[in-house]
Amino acid sequence: MSVGVLGAGAFGTALAIALARKAPVQLWARSETRARDMATHRQNTAYLPEQAFPEQLMVTANLQELAGCDTLLLAVPMQQLDNFIAENAAALQEKTLVACCKGVDLRSGDGPAEIIARHLPDTGFALLTGPSFARDIAVGLPTGLTLACTDDGRGQALQKALSTPALRLYRTTDVIGATLGGALKNVIAIACGATIGAGLGESARATVLTRGFAEMQRLALRRGAQAATLSGLSGFGDLVLTCTSEQSRNYRFGRALGQGTTFDPSVTVEGAATARAVRDIAARDDLDMPITSAVAGLVENRLDVTQAMQDLLSRSLKEE
Ligand SMILES: NC(=O)C1=CN([C@@H]2O[C@H](COP(=O)(O)OP(=O)(O)OC[C@H]3O[C@@H](n4cnc5c(N)ncnc54)[C@H](O)[C@@H]3O)[C@@H](O)[C@H]2O)C=CC1
Ligand SMILES: O=C(CO)COP(=O)(O)O
Numbered sequence: 001m002s003v004g005v006l007g008a009g010a011f012g013t014a015l016a017i018a019l020a021r022k023a024p025v026q027l028w029a030r031s032e033t034r035a036r037d038m039a040t041h042r043q044n045t046a047y048l049p050e051q052a053f054p055e056q057l058m059v060t061a062n063l064q065e066l067a068g069c070d071t072l073l074l075a076v077p078m079q080q081l082d083n084f085i086a087e088n089a090a091a092l093q094e095k096t097l098v099a100c101c102k103g104v105d106l107r108s109g110d111g112p113a114e115i116i117a118r119h120l121p122d123t124g125f126a127l128l129t130g131p132s133f134a135r136d137i138a139v140g141l142p143t144g145l146t147l148a149c150t151d152d153g154r155g156q157a158l159q160k161a162l163s164t165p166a167l168r169l170y171r172t173t174d175v176i177g178a179t180l181g182g183a184l185k186n187v188i189a190i191a192c193g194a195t196i197g198a199g200l201g202e203s204a205r206a207t208v209l210t211r212g213f214a215e216m217q218r219l220a221l222r223r224g225a226q227a228a229t230l231s232g233l234s235g236f237g238d239l240v241l242t243c244t245s246e247q248s249r250n251y252r253f254g255r256a257l258g259q260g261t262t263f264d265p266s267v268t269v270e271g272a273a274t275a276r277a278v279r280d281i282a283a284r285d286d287l288d289m290p291i292t293s294a295v296a297g298l299v300e301n302r303l304d305v306t307q308a309m310q311d312l313l314s315r316s317l318k319e320e
Contacts, residue, residue, distance in 0.1 A: 001161040004028060004069035006084075008035070008059070009268065010134035011100055012075030013044040013051070017138045018167050020057035026066050027059045035061035051138040063091045071096045071161065073128065074112070077268045078103030078183075081112055085119045096124035098147075098158065102182035102238075103270040104277040111179040124151065126158050127175055129182035130233040131241035133248075140166045146234035147171050148178035170233060177229025180220040182238060186271030187278060188212030189242035190254035190295050197258020198305040208291060209243045215289045219278065222285055257298050258305045272299045290315060 005016040008029035016027040029035040038044050039060075042053040053059075066072065072092065076084050078101040085092065097120070099112035108115070116125050130145035137143055147162065147169045149155030155171050163169045172178060191212060195205045216239070217230050229235060242248045250271040256263040263269075279296040282289040290312055297303035303311075 001071050001157065002069045003071050003073065003161065004066035005073045005075055006063075006066075006088075007075035007100075008038065008044060008047070009075060009077075010047040011137075012073065013048045014134035014138040015073055015075060015100065015128075016057055017048075017051055017053060018140065018164055019162065020054040021140070022164055024056040024058065026069055027057060028063055028066055029059065029061055032061040035059050048134060048138055051135070063088060066091070069095070071098060071158070073098045073100050073162075075100045077101060078112070078270055079106060079273050081105065082107065082110075082115050085116060089119050092120055093123065096126065096154065096158070098126045098128050098162070100128045101270070102129060102186060103274040104183050104281070106273045106277045109277055109281050111176075111183065113175050113179065124154055125149070125175075126155060127178050127182075128162065128169075129178050129238070130170075131238040133241075133245070135247070137167060142166050142168070144168045144170060144233050144237070146178050146229075146232060148175045148229075148234070149173065150175055172226075172229055172232070172234075174226045174229040176223055177220055177225030178234040180223060180225055181216060181230055181232075181235030183270070183274050184212075184216040184219065184278065184292070185235065185239040185242050186250040186269075187275040187292050187295050188216065188239060188271075189248055189250035190257070190269075190271045190275065190298070191291050192243035193248075193251040193254020193256075194258035194295075194298060194305045194308070195254075197255035198309070199258075200305075200309060204309075205243070209239065212243075212291050213239055215291055218287055219282060219285070219289060222287060254295075254298075260304075271295065275299055 004026040005012045006028045019025045126149035132143045159169045159171045192205045253269040275295040294308040
């Protein structure tokens, strides 16, 4: 299997570094200047400074140079995926595409599998997701991920090719569960960050995390996911990591909301758009997702954290 990575942000670069420790990898960046800078300095100074590129990592801004790769990892932000696939469909045909993004597209309500199937119906698809910070993967710290692929034969081949001594992939055929777990945990991480940022305490965060997990399960099971996937790395595992770590951008964005401070708008925060997309899906499916709705309200500046928590606390008492 010959692997290329599309998208040279933090995650694409980290995956390329990890995989290039065992085999040649081509990393594609959309900016020619950035690609040249990375090729010269053998590191990604913008997104992952001080992580030296292995010898077998090649960088290019020319997609044609990845023509020989049969497997392409897509590491562009979720809200850019549709345009990215549409613009580059010709170069992506007859490849196995492994989406590495986490989220739900705001315009269509779709995940990566549906978006790719719309543009490239005959293309093999898998999703790589789970608890992992880019820097940890780049450094070579032990990390477990979920590889979801409905075609288990393809899934097995990908699992083998994309695992390394430090990066351990677990396999599932439940693409729906893996997609929704990875998408929704970011929304709940924003809520947890907001809870801590507003000074509401760690006990409150534990409740938000746990009730957020109940929302994740409610939506995912309704959409056909398996409960075991939600309890696995791509669901519960990533939820715990993202809701409790200062490394998480979603958590830090939420914390800034709670503190009433500004947050750099250029930073990728997948949970912000996903909260709005999922709030709309839940309304259509007649599902109760109060924490997700609250995050959507915070993101849209219709609510502040005090009001959002007051709304959650004043709901009628329920069975767990
Ligand atoms: N950073 C992390 O620790 C992890 C990130 N992810 C996921 O990976 C995905 C990408 O995130 P990051 O790499 O962290 O984001 P990032 O903000 O570090 O990088 C995004 C990259 O995508 C490129 N990009 C944006 N729009 C594009 C377009 N239209 N065409 C081509 N390239 C485009 C940017 O130039 C940039 O290189 C997200 O869905 C994120 O949730 C998943 C696990 C860990
Ligand atoms: O997905 C991630 C960890 O698994 C990265 O989280 P952030 O996007 O919140 O930084």
